[in-house]
Amino acid sequence: MKERELVVSKIREGTVIDHIPAGKAFLVLKILRIDEKTKETVSMALNVPSKKMGKKDIVKVEGLFIKEDELNKIALIAPNATINMIKDYEIEKKFKVKLPEIVQGILRCPNKMCISNTKEPITSIFYIKAENGDVIAKCHYCGKKIKKIAEFLI
Ligand SMILES: Nc1ncnc2c1ncn2[C@@H]1O[C@H](COP(=O)(O)OP(=O)(O)OP(=O)(O)O)[C@@H](O)[C@H]1O
Ligand SMILES: [Mg+2]
Ligand SMILES: [Zn+2]
Structure with missing residues (x-):
């Protein structure tokens, strides 16, 4: 049919x-x-x-x-x-695909006070890790960790 x-x-x-x-x-x-x-x-x-x-x-x-x-x-x-x-x-x-160790300019920091969120044109930098199956990103500037990565993609 x-x-x-x-x-x-x-x-x-x-x-x-x-x-x-x-x-x-x-x-x-x-x-x-x-x-x-x-x-x-x-x-x-x-x-x-x-x-x-x-x-x-x-x-x-x-x-x-x-x-x-x-x-x-x-x-x-x-x-x-x-x-x-x-x-x-x-x-x-x-x-x-390969999990990058570091990403620049593709995630935004959830911390409003973070230097990467000020008016200065600073590119965000995050360190990426896999922790028991989950991907975690840590801000280079303020140390804030992101677990819900999808919410912070630029
Ligand atoms: N010309 C095409 N158009 C659309 N989809 C395609 C085309 N050729 C391959 N694909 C898709 O690409 C994927 C990988 O195809 P492949 O024949 O390598 O399957 P596989 O052996 O199951 O691969 P894997 O080991 O990566 O699972 C499948 O989802 C297949 O439907
Ligand atoms: Mg397959
Ligand atoms: Zn930050």
């Missing part, structure tokens, strides 16, 4: 972000600034059964070539994500 077939067209050239923790695909779209204005083909799969993860999300974006900053942001919220770069419908390159 044709109506019952699920057809998601393959992408010719672009990026597949796989092994995203279930529920985090929306955040990945936000990081990639994909919204109702996006013209490229985007597909998203939520709560897909996965041997490794139980359930996972997947995001596929035609014409996307992920930038370093975007990779670092994705690593912070999806430390086990796999990036598949597609060319001519085939996977040209596959790699896992």
Whole structure:
């Protein structure tokens, strides 16, 4: 029965972000600034059964070539994500994101008094650590720790 077939067209050239923790695909779209204005083909799969993860999300974006900053942001919220770069419908390159040890200018400090939040143009700097499965960021300037990373992405 044709109506019952699920057809998601393959992408010719672009990026597949796989092994995203279930529920985090929306955040990945936000990081990639994909919204109702996006013209490229985007597909998203939520709560897909996965041997490794139980359930996972997947995001596929035609014409996307992920930038370093975007990779670092994705690593912070999806430390086990796999990036598949597609060319001519085939996977040209596959790699896992890597949790950066230090990030600059991609997180904002929750501490209003922090020097990184004053009018001076100071780029935020955070040290990143994985603590029993959770990603923790610590401000270089004031020492404030962030546990809910997604809330402080710039
Ligand atoms: N041309 C394409 N368009 C859209 N998605 C693609 C394309 N080629 C591969 N993919 C997707 O990329 C992901 C990785 O594909 P692959 O065939 O390597 O699967 P896998 O063997 O399960 O990989 P992994 O070991 O990383 O889980 C899958 O989600 C697959 O659907
Ligand atoms: Mg797989
Ligand atoms: Zn701070």
